[in-house]
Amino acid sequence: xxxxxxxxxxxxxxxxxxxxxxxxxxxxxxxxxxxxxxxxxxxxxxxxxxxxxxxxxxxxxxxxxxxxxxxxxxxxxxxxxxxxxxxxxxxxxxxxxxxxxxxxxxxxxxxxxxxxxxxxxxxxxxxxxxxxxxxxxxxxxxxxxxxxxxxxxxxxxxxxxxxxxxxxxxxxxxxxxxxxxxxxxxxxxxxxxxxxxxxxxxxxxxxxxx
Numbered sequence: 001x002x003x004x005x006x007x008x009x010x011x012x013x014x015x016x017x018x019x020x021x022x023x024x025x026x027x028x029x030x031x032x033x034x035x036x037x038x039x040x041x042x043x044x045x046x047x048x049x050x051x052x053x054x055x056x057x058x059x060x061x062x063x064x065x066x067x068x069x070x071x072x073x074x075x076x077x078x079x080x081x082x083x084x085x086x087x088x089x090x091x092x093x094x095x096x097x098x099x100x101x102x103x104x105x106x107x108x109x110x111x112x113x114x115x116x117x118x119x120x121x122x123x124x125x126x127x128x129x130x131x132x133x134x135x136x137x138x139x140x141x142x143x144x145x146x147x148x149x150x151x152x153x154x155x156x157x158x159x160x161x162x163x164x165x166x167x168x169x170x171x172x173x174x175x176x177x178x179x180x181x182x183x184x185x186x187x188x189x190x191x192x193x194x195x196x197x198x199x200x201x202x203x204x205x206x207x208x209x210x
Contacts, residue, residue: 002058003027006034012041019046019075022068030058031084037066038094047075047103050096053082059115060084067094067123076104079125087115087143095151096125098133104160105129107153108136116143117169124152131160133186142171145197149177155184162186164209169197181208 003025013020022039025031031053039050050068053060060082070077079096082088088110098105107125110117117140127133135153138145145167155162164182167174174197182192192209195201 001027002030004032008036010037011039014042015046016044017046019043019048020072021049021052023051025051025053025060026055027058028056031055032061033064035062035064035066039066039068041070043072043075045074046072047078048072049078049081051080051082052078053084055084055086057085059087059089062090062092064091065093068096070097071099072103073101074103076100076106077129078109079107081106081109083111084115085113087117088112089116089118091120093122095123098127100129102130104131105133106137107134109134110138112140112143114142116140117145119147119149121148122150126154128156129160130158132162133157133160134163134166135182137163137166139168140170140172143169144172144175145169146175147177149180151180153180153182155186155190157186157188157190159187161188162190163194164192166194167196169199171198173197173200173202175202177204179206183210
């Protein structure tokens with residue numbers, strides 16, 4: 001069926017030996033979350049996520065204005081992750097912090113199989129990790145991947161790759177529009193903005209890149 005969640009209160013999830021997720025929305029034909037509250041998710045050994053959405057055949061859709069803090073010691077940390085069979089879209093205006101002491105960190109992560117993967121963000125996003133760290137990542141298998149960002153992005157990777165904005169379209173086009181300030185630092189490679197596509201890849205930037 002469909003999974004639809006609307007929430008406005010503060011949410012907190014904490015786990016020592018498993019995953020910690022503030023909001024989970026899984027629907028075979030569609031999944032959506034509308035959130036205006038602050039979310040905190042903390043895990044010691046598992047992954048931590050402010051929101052996790054998955055739909056096998058439908059679209060995963062997020063509209064969020066709350067602040068999100070996701071942190072894990074040994075697992076990956078995700079502010080928002082949305083995976084959809086026919087599309088994934090995240091619209092976020094709150095501040096997001098994703099921190100992993102010994103793993104990966106993503107501020108906002110979208111993945112679409114047959115549809116489009118879209119991120120519209122106006123909040124400040126910070127991703128800090130031992131391995132790879134990415135502020136906003138949109139990936140699409142057959143549709144287009146699109147990121148429209150006006151917030152400031154800060155990425156720190158101690159021993160991996162750091163990406164501020166990353167859009168990949170394996171079968172179509174990738175578009176990135178940015179007016180926020182982006183800082184991407186890592187021990188290995190780092191890039192403020194990356195767009196990769198089978199067809200056309202487009203980047204429009206007016207923000208400061210570091």
